Amino acid sequence: xxxxxxxxxxxxxxxxxxxxxxxxxxxxxxxxxxxxxxxxxxxxxxxxxxxxxxxxxxxxxxxxxxxxxxxxxxxxxxxxxxxxxxxxxxxxxxxxxxxxxxxxxxxxxxxxxxxxxxxxxxxxxxxxxxxxxxxxxxxxxxxxxxxxxxxxxxxxxxxxxxxxxxxxxxxxxxxxxxxxxxxxxxxxxxxxxxxxxxxxxxxxxxxxxxxxxxxxxxxxxxxxxxxxxxxxxxxxxxxxxxxxxxxxxxxxxxxxxxxxxxxxxxxxxxxxxxxxxxxxxxxxxxxxxxxxxxxxxxxxxxxxxxxxxxxxxxxxxxxxxxxxxxxxxxxxxxxxxxxxxxxxxxxxxxx
Numbered sequence: 417x418x419x420x421x422x423x424x425x426x427x428x429x430x431x432x433x434x435x436x437x438x439x440x441x442x443x444x445x446x447x448x449x450x451x452x453x454x455x456x457x458x459x460x461x462x463x464x465x466x467x468x469x470x471x472x473x474x475x476x477x478x479x480x481x482x483x484x485x486x487x488x489x490x491x492x493x494x495x496x497x498x499x500x501x502x503x504x505x506x507x508x509x510x511x512x513x514x515x516x517x518x519x520x521x522x523x524x525x526x527x528x529x530x531x532x533x534x535x536x537x538x539x540x541x542x543x544x545x546x547x548x549x550x551x552x553x554x555x556x557x558x559x560x561x562x563x564x565x566x567x568x569x570x571x572x573x574x575x576x577x578x579x580x581x582x583x584x585x586x587x588x589x590x591x592x593x594x595x596x597x598x599x600x601x602x603x604x605x606x607x608x609x610x611x612x613x614x615x616x617x618x619x620x621x622x623x624x625x626x627x628x629x630x631x632x633x634x635x636x637x638x639x640x641x642x643x644x645x646x647x648x649x650x651x652x653x654x655x656x657x658x659x660x661x662x663x664x665x666x667x668x669x670x671x672x673x674x675x676x677x678x679x680x681x682x683x684x685x686x687x688x689x690x691x692x693x694x695x696x697x698x699x700x701x702x703x704x705x706x707x708x709x710x711x712x713x714x715x716x717x718x719x720x721x722x723x724x725x726x727x728x729x730x731x732x733x734x735x736x737x738x739x740x741x742x743x744x745x746x747x748x749x750x751x752x753x754x755x756x757x758x759x760x761x762x763x764x765x766x767x
Contacts, residue, residue: 438704442696449689456685464681465690472673472694473701474746478728478753479669480698481721482563483662484705490658495706498659503699505663507692510670512684518552519544538682549675550615550736551622554606556668557732558599558626563665564726565595566634577719577756599627606733619736626668633661669728670695676742715763720756724749 446469453461487495520530523544534541567573568582571589576582588594603623607616670691677687705711711718727748731740 438707439697439700442693442700445696446693449693453686453689457683461681461683461686464686465693467680468677468687468690469693469697471676471742471746472691473697474750475673475728475742476669476694476698477701478721478724478749479666480701481705481711481717481753482665482725483698483702484711485718485721486658486662487702487706488711494656494659498662499699499703502659502662502666503696506666506670506695506699507688510663510667511674511691511695512688514667514670515545515674518548522548534684538684541684542678542682546675546678550610550619552671552675553732553736554603554619554623555626555629556671557606557729558603558623559630559664559668560725560729560732561599561602562595562627562630562634563668564722564729565598567722569594575715575719577716577759578723582719596627596631599623602733603627606736609737629664633657633664666695671732673742679742714757714760716756716760717753718756720753723756724752727752 449465449469450462453465457464487498490498516527516530516534519525519533519541520527523530523533525533530541533544565585568585569588571586573582573586573589576586591597603620607619607623610616610619673691673694674687677691681687728745731745731748734740
């Protein structure tokens with residue numbers, strides 16, 4: 417007994433060191449970001465960056481799990497491309513350029529005018545971005561709902577976590593294009609709650625575009641040689657298609673985080689830094705899940721992540737009509753993934 421007891425602290429330290437290496441870049445980026453935040457706005461800016469980073473990480477942890485399900489089937493070359501170029505797109509593209517593009521479209525402004533507005537009139541920039549919330553929610557909600565439904569509506573799926581719900585969803589796979597039908601019904605039902613005819617039309621068009629983009633991303637893998645099914649894995653079997661699928665997924669997760677950030681500050685640089693730190697930690701979690709084989713070891717963790725995606729899609733649709741705090745969104749995802757993890761511990765995957 418004594419040798420085992422003496423070895424335990426070393427094993428714990430070894431486990432921490434093995435996992436810490438995946439977070440080294442994130443920790444270094446966080447330190448630089450906090451210094452930059454201090455130079456921009458002093459201690460208040462540092463505090464806001466920390467809050468935004470925690471919020472983005474908690475909101476997107478389910479994104480990390482789903483990213484890992486795609487990356488584990490992707491060849492190493494495209495994995496590295498996603499982890500390198502993907503983080504640049506996630507930080508600068510989805511958290512900075514994409515919101516600027518939305519405001520430019522809504523206000524019919526050119527690129528330089530939008531940047532000037534964001535830097536020197538952030539309140540108006542925030543108002544314009546928020547005015548497009550119903551379209552952003554429809555696009556992101558439709559895309560994420562398709563991701564959720566494609567995973568569970570699959571006649572070949574034989575592992576269930578919440579069996580009373582998941583088993584009937586599996587049988588729906590016998591209905592041709594069941595995911596598309598359900599998503600269109602949700603878009604139409606949700607649009608009926610909007611106040612004006614113009615908003616309803618904008619909502620439906622944005623939702624249909626979310627549906628179209630998902631079908632294109634998922635179908636691209638089949639065209640390039642993959643096999644359909646298994647919730648996005650078709651795209652993972654071809655490098656470029658998998659890369660684009662992951663970027664679109666990341667964009668859908670980032671929408672609410674970007675809009676919710678304006679509740680804390682209207683400073684675009686502070687928002688970009690805070691959300692960027694969170695995006696870095698999401699990538700670190702993804703790395704750990706892929707290379708440590710966590711998804712294979714915990715059989716229901718993947719199910720919990722896709723349930724969290726379904727919850728986020730639902731919240732995006734409901735959030736058009738009722739304000740739901742971002743902390744609630746993050747908490748729901750964390751609870752679902754935590755419950756799936758606990759169930760996995762009690763029912764480990766067969767070896």
